[in-house]
Amino acid sequence: MTSYGYTATGIALRTVIMYAYYPHPYGYWRDRLLSVPPWMAKARYDIKAKVDDATEKEWKGLSTAQRRERVKPMLRAMLEDRCKLALHSTTTEAPIYALMVGRHGPKLKISNPGELLPVGRVKLQLAATGEGPGVIVPFIPGEKQQDLFFGTPMASLAAFMSNFSDRPVLDRTGLTGQYDFVLSKRENSPPPTEHSNVSASDPDPASIFDVEGLGLVLKPAKGLAETLVIDHIEQPSEN
Structure with missing residues:
Protein backbone atom coordinates (compact mmCIF):
# COMPACT_ATOMS: atom_id res chain seq x y z
CA MET A 1 0.00 0.00 0.00
CA THR A 92 -14.91 -23.83 8.81
CA GLU A 93 -12.62 -25.83 11.05
CA ALA A 94 -9.06 -24.77 10.33
CA PRO A 95 -5.55 -25.10 11.81
CA ILE A 96 -4.92 -22.45 14.46
CA TYR A 97 -2.56 -21.64 17.29
CA ALA A 98 -4.26 -21.61 20.67
CA LEU A 99 -2.95 -19.00 23.12
CA MET A 100 -3.20 -20.65 26.53
CA VAL A 101 -2.07 -20.11 30.12
CA GLY A 102 1.12 -22.00 30.97
CA ARG A 103 1.57 -24.52 33.75
CA HIS A 104 2.73 -21.93 36.31
CA GLY A 105 0.07 -19.33 35.57
CA PRO A 106 0.11 -15.94 33.82
CA LYS A 107 2.73 -13.26 34.51
CA LEU A 108 0.63 -10.25 33.61
CA LYS A 109 -0.09 -6.97 35.38
CA ILE A 110 -3.73 -5.90 35.55
CA SER A 111 -4.00 -2.59 33.74
CA ASN A 112 -4.54 0.64 35.68
CA PRO A 113 -6.63 2.99 33.48
CA GLY A 114 -5.14 6.06 35.17
CA GLU A 115 -1.51 5.08 34.61
CA LEU A 116 0.46 7.33 32.26
CA LEU A 117 1.96 5.84 29.12
CA PRO A 118 5.65 6.37 28.21
CA VAL A 119 6.34 9.95 27.14
CA GLY A 120 7.93 10.70 23.77
CA ARG A 121 7.28 7.26 22.27
CA VAL A 122 5.10 6.16 19.36
CA LYS A 123 1.81 4.73 20.61
CA LEU A 124 -0.35 2.59 18.33
CA GLN A 125 -3.99 1.82 19.02
CA LEU A 126 -4.51 -1.88 18.31
CA ALA A 127 -8.12 -1.15 17.37
CA ALA A 128 -6.89 0.92 14.40
CA THR A 129 -5.52 -2.21 12.73
CA GLY A 130 -8.33 -4.56 13.70
CA GLU A 131 -6.73 -6.27 16.70
CA GLY A 132 -9.13 -4.81 19.28
CA PRO A 133 -8.65 -2.82 22.51
CA GLY A 134 -5.19 -1.97 23.77
CA VAL A 135 -2.15 0.21 23.07
CA ILE A 136 1.26 -0.95 21.86
CA VAL A 137 4.49 1.03 22.21
CA PRO A 138 6.92 -0.53 19.68
CA PHE A 139 10.62 -0.88 20.44
CA ILE A 140 13.03 1.66 18.98
CA PRO A 141 15.76 0.33 16.63
CA GLY A 142 18.92 -0.15 18.65
CA GLU A 143 17.01 -0.95 21.84
CA LYS A 144 16.17 -4.37 23.19
CA GLN A 145 13.54 -5.81 20.90
CA GLN A 146 10.46 -5.80 23.06
CA ASP A 147 7.05 -4.19 22.61
CA LEU A 148 5.14 -2.62 25.50
CA PHE A 149 1.40 -3.34 25.73
CA PHE A 150 -1.07 -1.37 27.84
CA GLY A 151 -4.73 -2.06 28.58
CA THR A 152 -4.62 -5.10 26.33
CA PRO A 153 -6.91 -8.15 26.60
CA MET A 154 -5.63 -11.54 25.54
CA ALA A 155 -7.88 -11.56 22.46
CA SER A 156 -6.03 -8.47 21.19
CA LEU A 157 -2.65 -10.09 21.84
CA ALA A 158 -3.78 -13.18 19.92
CA ALA A 159 -4.96 -11.03 17.02
CA PHE A 160 -1.65 -9.12 17.03
CA MET A 161 0.37 -12.34 16.76
CA SER A 162 -1.90 -13.57 13.97
CA ASN A 163 -0.23 -10.95 11.76
CA PHE A 164 3.05 -12.87 12.02
CA SER A 165 1.63 -16.35 11.65
CA ASP A 166 0.71 -18.82 8.93
CA ARG A 167 -2.60 -19.43 10.73
CA PRO A 168 -4.89 -17.53 13.12
CA VAL A 169 -3.97 -17.26 16.79
CA LEU A 170 -7.06 -17.59 19.00
CA ASP A 171 -7.36 -16.67 22.66
CA ARG A 172 -8.04 -19.72 24.82
CA THR A 173 -6.52 -18.38 28.03
CA GLY A 174 -9.81 -17.83 29.82
CA LEU A 175 -8.41 -14.50 31.06
CA THR A 176 -11.01 -11.73 30.82
CA GLY A 177 -9.14 -8.64 32.04
CA GLN A 178 -7.01 -5.99 30.37
CA TYR A 179 -3.29 -6.14 31.08
CA ASP A 180 0.02 -4.29 30.86
CA PHE A 181 2.97 -6.43 29.78
CA VAL A 182 6.19 -6.57 27.79
CA LEU A 183 6.35 -8.93 24.80
CA SER A 184 9.98 -9.71 23.98
CA LYS A 185 11.35 -10.98 20.69
CA ARG A 186 13.47 -14.10 20.93
CA GLU A 187 17.18 -13.76 20.22
CA ASN A 188 18.28 -14.95 16.77
CA SER A 189 14.68 -15.25 15.60
CA PRO A 190 13.72 -13.97 12.15
CA PRO A 191 12.49 -10.37 12.16
CA PRO A 192 8.71 -10.29 12.61
CA THR A 193 7.31 -8.46 9.61
CA GLU A 194 3.72 -8.23 8.53
CA HIS A 195 4.77 -7.46 4.98
CA SER A 196 5.95 -10.94 3.96
CA ASN A 197 3.72 -13.85 3.11
CA VAL A 198 4.58 -16.76 5.36
CA SER A 199 4.72 -20.31 4.07
CA ALA A 200 4.78 -23.80 5.54
CA SER A 201 8.51 -23.50 6.26
CA ASP A 202 8.18 -20.20 8.14
CA PRO A 203 8.38 -20.13 11.94
CA ASP A 204 5.29 -20.04 14.08
CA PRO A 205 4.83 -16.95 16.29
CA ALA A 206 6.10 -18.88 19.34
CA SER A 207 9.55 -18.97 17.73
CA ILE A 208 9.46 -15.18 17.26
CA PHE A 209 7.89 -13.97 20.52
CA ASP A 210 8.72 -15.08 24.07
CA VAL A 211 5.17 -15.82 25.20
CA GLU A 212 6.49 -18.14 27.90
CA GLY A 213 7.93 -15.05 29.59
CA LEU A 214 4.31 -13.96 30.10
CA GLY A 215 3.33 -17.33 31.54
CA LEU A 216 1.56 -18.24 28.30
CA VAL A 217 2.00 -20.91 25.65
CA LEU A 218 1.05 -21.32 22.00
CA LYS A 219 -0.13 -24.74 20.89
CA PRO A 220 -1.17 -25.96 17.41
CA ALA A 221 -4.86 -26.82 17.45
CA LYS A 222 -8.06 -26.82 15.43
CA GLY A 223 -10.65 -24.10 15.66
CA LEU A 224 -13.44 -22.34 13.84
CA ALA A 225 -12.21 -19.60 11.54
CA GLU A 226 -13.68 -17.38 8.86
Whole structure:
Protein backbone atom coordinates (compact mmCIF):
# COMPACT_ATOMS: atom_id res chain seq x y z
CA MET A 1 0.00 0.00 0.00
CA THR A 2 1.25 3.49 -0.83
CA SER A 3 0.45 6.56 1.26
CA TYR A 4 -2.52 7.41 -0.94
CA GLY A 5 -3.41 4.27 -2.84
CA TYR A 6 -2.19 0.76 -3.53
CA THR A 7 0.87 -0.26 -5.55
CA ALA A 8 2.23 -3.79 -5.98
CA THR A 9 4.61 -5.44 -8.44
CA GLY A 10 4.47 -9.12 -9.38
CA ILE A 11 1.78 -9.85 -6.81
CA ALA A 12 -0.48 -12.89 -6.72
CA LEU A 13 -4.18 -12.17 -6.98
CA ARG A 14 -4.77 -14.40 -3.98
CA THR A 15 -2.68 -12.04 -1.85
CA VAL A 16 -4.71 -9.03 -3.01
CA ILE A 17 -7.96 -10.82 -2.15
CA MET A 18 -6.67 -11.73 1.31
CA TYR A 19 -5.56 -8.14 1.89
CA ALA A 20 -8.91 -6.76 0.75
CA TYR A 21 -11.18 -9.06 2.73
CA TYR A 22 -9.43 -10.32 5.85
CA PRO A 23 -9.19 -8.14 8.96
CA HIS A 24 -5.48 -8.84 9.44
CA PRO A 25 -4.02 -7.56 6.22
CA TYR A 26 -0.69 -9.36 5.96
CA GLY A 27 -1.28 -12.76 7.54
CA TYR A 28 -1.20 -15.32 4.72
CA TRP A 29 -3.39 -18.05 6.15
CA ARG A 30 -3.40 -21.19 4.06
CA ASP A 31 -6.71 -22.96 3.48
CA ARG A 32 -8.63 -19.75 4.21
CA LEU A 33 -9.48 -19.06 0.56
CA LEU A 34 -11.28 -21.91 -1.18
CA SER A 35 -12.30 -22.73 -4.77
CA VAL A 36 -9.22 -20.97 -6.16
CA PRO A 37 -8.93 -21.63 -9.94
CA PRO A 38 -5.62 -23.18 -11.14
CA TRP A 39 -4.56 -20.11 -13.16
CA MET A 40 -4.37 -18.02 -9.97
CA ALA A 41 -1.48 -20.14 -8.66
CA LYS A 42 0.97 -18.87 -11.31
CA ALA A 43 -0.40 -15.55 -12.51
CA ARG A 44 1.27 -12.39 -11.18
CA TYR A 45 0.18 -8.80 -11.67
CA ASP A 46 1.39 -5.24 -11.33
CA ILE A 47 -1.15 -2.96 -9.67
CA LYS A 48 -0.98 0.81 -9.39
CA ALA A 49 -4.14 2.36 -7.99
CA LYS A 50 -4.13 5.99 -6.88
CA VAL A 51 -6.93 7.87 -5.16
CA ASP A 52 -8.29 11.12 -6.59
CA ASP A 53 -7.10 14.53 -5.42
CA ALA A 54 -10.04 15.09 -3.07
CA THR A 55 -9.49 11.74 -1.34
CA GLU A 56 -5.74 12.33 -1.12
CA LYS A 57 -6.40 15.63 0.64
CA GLU A 58 -8.78 13.91 3.05
CA TRP A 59 -6.29 11.12 3.81
CA LYS A 60 -3.36 13.41 4.64
CA GLY A 61 -4.45 13.66 8.26
CA LEU A 62 -4.93 9.91 8.70
CA SER A 63 -2.56 7.34 10.13
CA THR A 64 -1.17 4.53 7.97
CA ALA A 65 -3.55 2.07 9.64
CA GLN A 66 -6.54 4.31 8.94
CA ARG A 67 -5.56 4.73 5.28
CA ARG A 68 -5.09 0.97 5.01
CA GLU A 69 -8.65 0.36 6.19
CA ARG A 70 -9.96 2.82 3.58
CA VAL A 71 -8.04 1.04 0.82
CA LYS A 72 -9.77 -2.28 1.50
CA PRO A 73 -13.24 -1.40 0.10
CA MET A 74 -11.55 0.22 -2.91
CA LEU A 75 -9.64 -3.00 -3.61
CA ARG A 76 -12.84 -5.01 -3.25
CA ALA A 77 -14.54 -2.74 -5.78
CA MET A 78 -11.56 -3.13 -8.15
CA LEU A 79 -11.66 -6.93 -7.86
CA GLU A 80 -15.39 -7.00 -8.50
CA ASP A 81 -15.02 -4.72 -11.53
CA ARG A 82 -11.84 -6.05 -13.17
CA CYS A 83 -12.08 -9.73 -12.17
CA LYS A 84 -15.86 -10.08 -11.76
CA LEU A 85 -15.07 -11.49 -8.33
CA ALA A 86 -17.94 -12.95 -6.35
CA LEU A 87 -17.35 -14.75 -3.08
CA HIS A 88 -18.97 -15.55 0.21
CA SER A 89 -17.79 -16.10 3.75
CA THR A 90 -18.30 -19.24 5.78
CA THR A 91 -16.99 -20.68 9.03
CA THR A 92 -14.91 -23.83 8.81
CA GLU A 93 -12.62 -25.83 11.05
CA ALA A 94 -9.06 -24.77 10.33
CA PRO A 95 -5.55 -25.10 11.81
CA ILE A 96 -4.92 -22.45 14.46
CA TYR A 97 -2.56 -21.64 17.29
CA ALA A 98 -4.26 -21.61 20.67
CA LEU A 99 -2.95 -19.00 23.12
CA MET A 100 -3.20 -20.65 26.53
CA VAL A 101 -2.07 -20.11 30.12
CA GLY A 102 1.12 -22.00 30.97
CA ARG A 103 1.57 -24.52 33.75
CA HIS A 104 2.73 -21.93 36.31
CA GLY A 105 0.07 -19.33 35.57
CA PRO A 106 0.11 -15.94 33.82
CA LYS A 107 2.73 -13.26 34.51
CA LEU A 108 0.63 -10.25 33.61
CA LYS A 109 -0.09 -6.97 35.38
CA ILE A 110 -3.73 -5.90 35.55
CA SER A 111 -4.00 -2.59 33.74
CA ASN A 112 -4.54 0.64 35.68
CA PRO A 113 -6.63 2.99 33.48
CA GLY A 114 -5.14 6.06 35.17
CA GLU A 115 -1.51 5.08 34.61
CA LEU A 116 0.46 7.33 32.26
CA LEU A 117 1.96 5.84 29.12
CA PRO A 118 5.65 6.37 28.21
CA VAL A 119 6.34 9.95 27.14
CA GLY A 120 7.93 10.70 23.77
CA ARG A 121 7.28 7.26 22.27
CA VAL A 122 5.10 6.16 19.36
CA LYS A 123 1.81 4.73 20.61
CA LEU A 124 -0.35 2.59 18.33
CA GLN A 125 -3.99 1.82 19.02
CA LEU A 126 -4.51 -1.88 18.31
CA ALA A 127 -8.12 -1.15 17.37
CA ALA A 128 -6.89 0.92 14.40
CA THR A 129 -5.52 -2.21 12.73
CA GLY A 130 -8.33 -4.56 13.70
CA GLU A 131 -6.73 -6.27 16.70
CA GLY A 132 -9.13 -4.81 19.28
CA PRO A 133 -8.65 -2.82 22.51
CA GLY A 134 -5.19 -1.97 23.77
CA VAL A 135 -2.15 0.21 23.07
CA ILE A 136 1.26 -0.95 21.86
CA VAL A 137 4.49 1.03 22.21
CA PRO A 138 6.92 -0.53 19.68
CA PHE A 139 10.62 -0.88 20.44
CA ILE A 140 13.03 1.66 18.98
CA PRO A 141 15.76 0.33 16.63
CA GLY A 142 18.92 -0.15 18.65
CA GLU A 143 17.01 -0.95 21.84
CA LYS A 144 16.17 -4.37 23.19
CA GLN A 145 13.54 -5.81 20.90
CA GLN A 146 10.46 -5.80 23.06
CA ASP A 147 7.05 -4.19 22.61
CA LEU A 148 5.14 -2.62 25.50
CA PHE A 149 1.40 -3.34 25.73
CA PHE A 150 -1.07 -1.37 27.84
CA GLY A 151 -4.73 -2.06 28.58
CA THR A 152 -4.62 -5.10 26.33
CA PRO A 153 -6.91 -8.15 26.60
CA MET A 154 -5.63 -11.54 25.54
CA ALA A 155 -7.88 -11.56 22.46
CA SER A 156 -6.03 -8.47 21.19
CA LEU A 157 -2.65 -10.09 21.84
CA ALA A 158 -3.78 -13.18 19.92
CA ALA A 159 -4.96 -11.03 17.02
CA PHE A 160 -1.65 -9.12 17.03
CA MET A 161 0.37 -12.34 16.76
CA SER A 162 -1.90 -13.57 13.97
CA ASN A 163 -0.23 -10.95 11.76
CA PHE A 164 3.05 -12.87 12.02
CA SER A 165 1.63 -16.35 11.65
CA ASP A 166 0.71 -18.82 8.93
CA ARG A 167 -2.60 -19.43 10.73
CA PRO A 168 -4.89 -17.53 13.12
CA VAL A 169 -3.97 -17.26 16.79
CA LEU A 170 -7.06 -17.59 19.00
CA ASP A 171 -7.36 -16.67 22.66
CA ARG A 172 -8.04 -19.72 24.82
CA THR A 173 -6.52 -18.38 28.03
CA GLY A 174 -9.81 -17.83 29.82
CA LEU A 175 -8.41 -14.50 31.06
CA THR A 176 -11.01 -11.73 30.82
CA GLY A 177 -9.14 -8.64 32.04
CA GLN A 178 -7.01 -5.99 30.37
CA TYR A 179 -3.29 -6.14 31.08
CA ASP A 180 0.02 -4.29 30.86
CA PHE A 181 2.97 -6.43 29.78
CA VAL A 182 6.19 -6.57 27.79
CA LEU A 183 6.35 -8.93 24.80
CA SER A 184 9.98 -9.71 23.98
CA LYS A 185 11.35 -10.98 20.69
CA ARG A 186 13.47 -14.10 20.93
CA GLU A 187 17.18 -13.76 20.22
CA ASN A 188 18.28 -14.95 16.77
CA SER A 189 14.68 -15.25 15.60
CA PRO A 190 13.72 -13.97 12.15
CA PRO A 191 12.49 -10.37 12.16
CA PRO A 192 8.71 -10.29 12.61
CA THR A 193 7.31 -8.46 9.61
CA GLU A 194 3.72 -8.23 8.53
CA HIS A 195 4.77 -7.46 4.98
CA SER A 196 5.95 -10.94 3.96
CA ASN A 197 3.72 -13.85 3.11
CA VAL A 198 4.58 -16.76 5.36
CA SER A 199 4.72 -20.31 4.07
CA ALA A 200 4.78 -23.80 5.54
CA SER A 201 8.51 -23.50 6.26
CA ASP A 202 8.18 -20.20 8.14
CA PRO A 203 8.38 -20.13 11.94
CA ASP A 204 5.29 -20.04 14.08
CA PRO A 205 4.83 -16.95 16.29
CA ALA A 206 6.10 -18.88 19.34
CA SER A 207 9.55 -18.97 17.73
CA ILE A 208 9.46 -15.18 17.26
CA PHE A 209 7.89 -13.97 20.52
CA ASP A 210 8.72 -15.08 24.07
CA VAL A 211 5.17 -15.82 25.20
CA GLU A 212 6.49 -18.14 27.90
CA GLY A 213 7.93 -15.05 29.59
CA LEU A 214 4.31 -13.96 30.10
CA GLY A 215 3.33 -17.33 31.54
CA LEU A 216 1.56 -18.24 28.30
CA VAL A 217 2.00 -20.91 25.65
CA LEU A 218 1.05 -21.32 22.00
CA LYS A 219 -0.13 -24.74 20.89
CA PRO A 220 -1.17 -25.96 17.41
CA ALA A 221 -4.86 -26.82 17.45
CA LYS A 222 -8.06 -26.82 15.43
CA GLY A 223 -10.65 -24.10 15.66
CA LEU A 224 -13.44 -22.34 13.84
CA ALA A 225 -12.21 -19.60 11.54
CA GLU A 226 -13.68 -17.38 8.86
CA THR A 227 -13.02 -18.76 5.39
CA LEU A 228 -13.67 -17.15 2.02
CA VAL A 229 -15.07 -19.19 -0.87
CA ILE A 230 -14.71 -17.91 -4.43
CA ASP A 231 -17.98 -18.28 -6.36
CA HIS A 232 -16.70 -16.67 -9.57
CA ILE A 233 -13.55 -14.94 -10.78
CA GLU A 234 -12.12 -14.08 -14.20
CA GLN A 235 -8.61 -13.19 -15.28
CA PRO A 236 -8.38 -9.40 -15.35
CA SER A 237 -7.97 -7.70 -18.70
CA GLU A 238 -4.97 -5.43 -19.21
CA ASN A 239 -5.39 -1.66 -19.11
